[in-house]
Amino acid sequence: MASSVSVDEHAARIARMLAPLLLTRMTEELPLEQSLGRTTAEDIRSAVDLPLFRNSQMDGFAVRAADVVSVPIALEVSGDVPAGHAVPVVLTPGTAIRIMTGAPVPSGADAIVPAEDTEVVLGRDDDLSGAVVEIRRAPESGAFVRERGSDLRRGEVIVPEGTRLAPRHLAALAAAGVVFVKVLARLRVGVITTGAELVQEGRPAEFGQVFDANGIALAALVEEAGATVSYRGSSNDELDSFERVLAEAIAVSDVIVTSGGISKGAYEVVREVLQPRGAEVGSVAMQPGGPQATAIVDGVPVLSFPGNPVSTQVSFTVFLRALLRDAAGLPQIPTEPAVLAAPVRSVPGKRQFLRGRRLSDGRVEQASGAGSHLVAGMARSDVLIDLPADAVDLPAGADVTVWTL
Structure with missing residues (x-):
């Protein structure tokens, strides 16, 4: 990677790396x-x-429509067909057969009279032997009959x-x-977080330590994008520690995402391990999320995002979300036009992704400061406000583009 590339250039590079996975379309x-x-x-x-067979849409009585043209009319009850009845039944002309919803319609019957349009005038509901039912509404042929294959x-x-x-x-x-x-098939994504300061959930944070927000954030983003988390691990700042978790992730993953360890300072374990293996490590002209790295290790693409929690989430949304959704066959989440509710200021020369929220009138406003550590501010946001690199001061009412979070 050059010393600084555009967001679109870096996105295109990642798309090329993942193209073989997207073209294969494993099932x-x-x-x-x-x-x-x-x-x-x-x-x-x-x-x-x-339906699998001709059946009744209603509880009631199966009849021949021609037998009940003139109503009310009393018909002998010649049978009873509950749902699940497995023996074919034949309707004798001039009679009725009690039938339940979903039960097979007797041969010879072409209509169902709903129970509410009938009354048993001779006999009992629990013993239809010799019973007579009075039909009070004339059905049309086909009434309340579900034909096979309809x-x-x-x-x-x-x-x-x-x-x-x-x-x-x-x-x-x-x-x-x-x-x-x-x-x-869902793409298998390995998630690796790095940093000696990280504390996994459930353990107390001592002085100088932070809870590992990136591990759970990346795992959730992966699942939400239609992929599956095949591996989740964490490394300290020792080379052998990262080498170990990287090897474990490669063994079970189609793609690996890492956070942290790619800046220009000391203890940058991801850069130190991946750069000798041909990784492109550099900067993208964006904020947050400037430091970025990519590599292919043992045939597996590795995408390395910066370690600040907002930078990690923004990087995933901008560079990886659409690719994973495409692989999973999920509809894309398109960028949308919006109007600023209040002025915003940007840093010239870098494409800004401000954390924002939609208002009830459809406009958007900045919801958090620009710091890449402001994870609570990210939680209050529902969009990223995408400002071009040449934007500096944008007034209220200005047109912008937003990414839905």
């Missing part, structure tokens, strides 16, 4: 109950008709390729008897 087969939120890798066709025919597509599976899709697939689905 996997999952049990249906584990596929929520995953993206289908092919059209899923039905092996059956839906929802879906065998061989038709239930869910097309490229669909992100929601509960409604799972219901349709389950109804058609689908047990396994082929989906796009």
Whole structure:
């Protein structure tokens, strides 16, 4: 990397590094109950008709419409068909058969009279032997009958390729008897944080130590972008410590993301380990997130972000989020135009990503200072306000571009 490159140049470099992973489009087969939120890798066709058989839409009585043209009329009850009834039933002309919702419609019947339009005038509901039912409303032929295949025919597509599976899709697939689905495989992303000062969650922070916010932030960002966290580890500032966690991550990951250890000072363990392996380490003309590095180690792309927590999150959003979402088949989160609610000031020569929030009228305002350590300010934000490198002072009402967080 040159001493300083633009955001677009660095983004293009990362896209080239990950291109083989995106072009391969690996797939996997999952049990249906584990596929929520995953993206289908092919059209899923039905092996059956839906409904599977002709069935009743209502609790009531199955009749021939021609037998009940004139109402009220009393008909002998010649049978009873509950849901799940496995033996075909034939309706004798001039009679009615009690039927439950979802039960197979008897052969010879062409209409269902809802229970509320009937009354058993002879016999009991719990014993229909010799019962007579009075039909009080004449149905049309086909009334409340669900014909076989009226929802879906065998061989038709239930869910097309490229669909992100929601509960409604799972219901349709389950109804058609689908047990396994082929989906796009999630990219496996290893997450490594660095710094002797880091303390993992659940342990007290001593003087000079900080809690490892980047580990959990990156893992959450990876999952939200449709990938899976294949490894999460932390290294101190010793070379052998980073070498060890890097090797562990490479063994189980398609991509590795690191935070910290790439600046020009001392104890920059990521730079010291990766630069001899051909890493490009330098600066991107942006703020926050200036220090950046990329490498390919044993065939695995390694993206190294700066260690300040806001810089880490901004770097992921700008450089990696869209690529992971594309690999997972998820819709992109586009940048959007917005209008400033208040003036902002930027540093000339660097593309700024100010933390901002949307107001109720649709305008945006800066929600935090520019410091890359202001993690609470980041939490109060819902957008990044993207200011070009040549912007210095922008007044209220100025047009800007925002990235949704």
